[in-house]
Amino acid sequence: MLNGKLNGTKGKILVVDDEPASRSGLEVLLRRRGYEVISVGDGGSALEQYALAKPDLVVLADQDV
Numbered sequence: 001m002l003n004g005k006l007n008g009t010k011g012k013i014l015v016v017d018d019e020p021a022s023r024s025g026l027e028v029l030l031r032r033r034g035y036e037v038i039s040v041g042d043g044g045s046a047l048e049q050y051a052l053a054k055p056d057l058v059v060l061a062d063q064d065v
Contacts, residue, residue: 010034012053016046017061026061 013035017023023039030037038053040046050058 009036011056012036014049014055014058015039018042022061
């Protein structure tokens with residue numbers, strides 16, 4: 001079962017990007033669609049939040065792809 005199903009959201013997503021504007025855009029988009037969003041700006045914080053929050057999905061945003 002997805003973690004988010006317990007609190008009424010579609011699921012929990014961890015967004016990782018070093019650009020605040022990119023993170024913010026993804027946060028807004030995902031929250032509007034009913035997801036709980038945790039947003040961090042670096043890999044170390046991502047690992048900490050992954051262990052604490054146990055998200056259903058991790059999005060590594062990269063505009064260079």
